[in-house]
Amino acid sequence: MADDPGQFRSATIAVLVENEAGVLARVIGLFSGRGYNIESLTVAPVDADRRLSRITIVTSGTEMVIEQIKAQLDRLVPVHKVSDLSLAGPHLVRELALIKVVGLGDHRVEALRLADAFRARVVDATTESFVFEMTGTAEKIDAFCDLMRPIGLAEVSRTGAVAIVRGRSALTV
C-alpha cells in the first residue's frame, strides 16, 4: 500500500545549498543527530561561480520520516531547495565506480569478458590487475562487483548516487 504511513520507502533527495564552510557538516549532523538513514551522499559545486552545491542523498524511512527529513533539510539556513526526486517523476540515477580486480590467467580473460558485457571500461592495467570504470545504477554496480568477487575483486571506490529528473523541468534556485 503506497500510502501506508508505516511502510518504508527509499527516497532520492536533491538539495541545493550555498557552497559555504560547514554546510555539509550541518546536513550530516542532521542525519546522525536525528537518527535518519543515509545510504549514500554526494556533493559538489554545480554552478559557474561555485556558489551553489548540489547534495544528493539516498535515504529510506516511513513516509512521515521522509517528510520530516525534507522539512528539516529545508529549514537549514544555507539550504535553497529540497526536491524529492522519487516523487518528482521519472528521473535518472547514476553512480560512478572504480573497481580493481587482481588475478592471473583465465581470471583476467573472464574479467574482461564480464566488463565488456557491463560496458565497464578498462582505465588501468598491469600484468596482474585491472581497474574498471563503470557508471550505472547502484544495482548494476552491485551486480558487477558480485560477479567479480570470485574472479579477484580487490578494491572498490564508489561515488554514491547522483540523480536528475527527466525532461525539461530543472531544479534551480
Place this chain on the structure above:
Amino acid sequence: MSATSPHAATQPLTMSGAEVVLRALKDQGVEVIFGYPGGAVLPIYDAIFQQNAIRHILVRHEQAAVHAAEGYARSTGKVGCVLVTSGPGATNAVTGLLDALMDSIPLVCLTGQVPTHLIGNDAFQEADTTGITRPATKHNYLVKRSEDVARVVHEAFHVARSGRPGPVVIDLPKDILINKAPYVEAPPATQPHRSYRPVTAPDMAQVRKAVALLKQAERPVIYAGGGVINSGPEASRLLGEFAHLTGFPVTNTLMGLGAFPSQDPQFLGMLGMHGTYEANLVMHGCDVMLNMGARFDDRVTGKLSHFAPNAKKIHADIDPSSINKNVKVDVPIVGDAGQILAAMIQVWKEDSQPPMREALAAWWRQIDLWRAKDCLQYVQQGKIIKPQHAVKRLYEITRESGRETYITTEVGQHQMWAAQYFGFEKPNRWMTSGGLGTMGYGLPAAMGVQIAHPDALVIDIAGEASILMNIQEMATLCQYRLPVKVFILNNEYMGMVRQWQELLHGGRYSESYSAALPDFVKLAESFHGVGLRATEESQLDDVIREMLATDRPVIADICVAKDENCFPMIPSGAAHNEMILGPGQEGGVAGVTDEGKVLV
C-alpha cells in the same frame, strides 16, 4: 558616519572588527548585552568601554548570561544578546543555547575565538565552537574575513528573530576583532536572504478548509502553544477574539501560558502530563482540534496511539518541520500564528454556514461536569505549608498589589505548581524552561526580565535544589540592584525525582534528598540581599507581603510539605483519559509498563 556611505569600500577603514560588531548591534536595536570577559573577546570589551549606547551586564557564569538573555527576550519580544569568551566561555553557554533552541527563544550569542591562523592547533582556550553549538543553535557562523563581520551580525539577528525564532552563535576570531573592518548597513527588509525565506502568510485555501472543519465541529478545542507568544502580543489578542467569536474552549501548553487569559471562562487551564482534568479530557474527546503554535510535545500528547483518537486535527505552525512530526494532521497551515488567526477570523465571519450551536452547548455542559471535579483542589490543614497553597497565596497577594508581575521558574514540582496555581492574563509574563527543562534557568532568567522591566515585580518560583545551580547570580542581582524575588518551595527533596521514584520505582529514593542545604536566609544576606523564611502557614502571607515590599533582591525560603506530589498526572506512556487525580489514586500507575517507564 563616513564608513556607512556607499563609497565605504574605497575609503580608509577606521573601525576595528570589534567596533563594527558593536555598531551593528546598536543598529540592530540592542540595548543590553549579558556577558563575561576573557582573552579572546578583550577587543569587544575594549569597544564596550568606549561607548554608552549598549549596556553590559556582567553575569557570574556564562550559562546564566544566556538564560538572562532568554528572560529578556521572552519578556520583551526582542532578540537577547550574549557575549562570552572562547573555549570554556563558549562551552559554558551551550546549555543555555540548547534551552533557547528548544523553547524557540531569539538570541544572538557572540563567542570569542582564537585568531584565524591558530584555529585547529589546539591553541589556548580553543574550542570548535561552531562544531559544538551546531545542534544547539538555529544557525551559527565562524567569521573568517573582516569584510563579513557586519553582514554576519545583521544576518544573525534576522535569522534569530524571523520564522521560528532561535539562538544564533557568531564565533569571532581575535584577529578579526582587532583588524580594521568595513561597516555595512543591514540590508533592507525588502531584500530577501539568498536561501533562508521563512513563510509567514498562510495559504488561504488551507485556512478555508480549517474554518469549514471548525464550523462543523460539535466538540471543538483550541490547543494554543508558545508559537502564539512568539508571534507577538497581537496574536494573543487575536486568539482571544477568535475564541470569543467561536465560543470554543481553549487550553494552553506550558509554553503557551498567558496567550489566553487565565480568568477567561473559556479557559480550561494547562493540558498535558500535569494539566487539568478538563483540559485533558477535552483533548481526548474532541472531534476537531485546532493546534495554534504548539508542537505536539510528548508531555502533551501522552500515549500517541491514544491521543485525541476521534479528532480531525488542524495544525498552524510557522515551522513546516513541526507539522506531521509526532502527530499526523488533517489540515496543516504553515505561517505566523497572528496572520493565521487574522485570516481565520475573517473567513469565519465571511462564511455563511452557522456553527453547531446546540452541540457546542452540550459540549460545554460536559466540560462543566469535568470542571466540577475541581482537579486542582488541595487541603491546607495545620501548620505545614502545602506548596500549592504557597503558590496560590503568592498569586493572590501579587494580584491584590496590582503590580505588573513576571514569573520565572526553575524545574521540578514547583514549576508545575506555578503553572497550575499562578494565573496569567497577558503573554510574555511567564518564563520557564519547557523543552530542555533546565534546572538553574529561573534565577538568571528573572535577572534578564528585571533588566528589561526595571519597575515590575519579578519572581523566580524555585526549588531548593534547582536554585543552587545558578545561585552565584545573586551577586549580579545585588551589583545591579535588581530587586528579583526568589520564592523557594523548599521541600528538601528533588521533589519531581522523588515523585517518580515513589510512583514508578517502588519508593526507592535514590540520591533525591537535598542534604546539607545552605541556610537560605544567611545565603541571601551574604550576597547583600534580604533573606526571609516561613516555616508555618501562619507566617506565609506576612513573608510574601514583606518580600513584595522589599525593594532589594530577596530569597524567601518557604519550608513546605516534603512529600507532596504534583497532580493531576498522566503517567508515562498513558493516555489523556488515564490521568491520576490525586493521592490515593496512585494505584493508577501500577499499570505503567516498562514501555512507559523508558519514557522521560
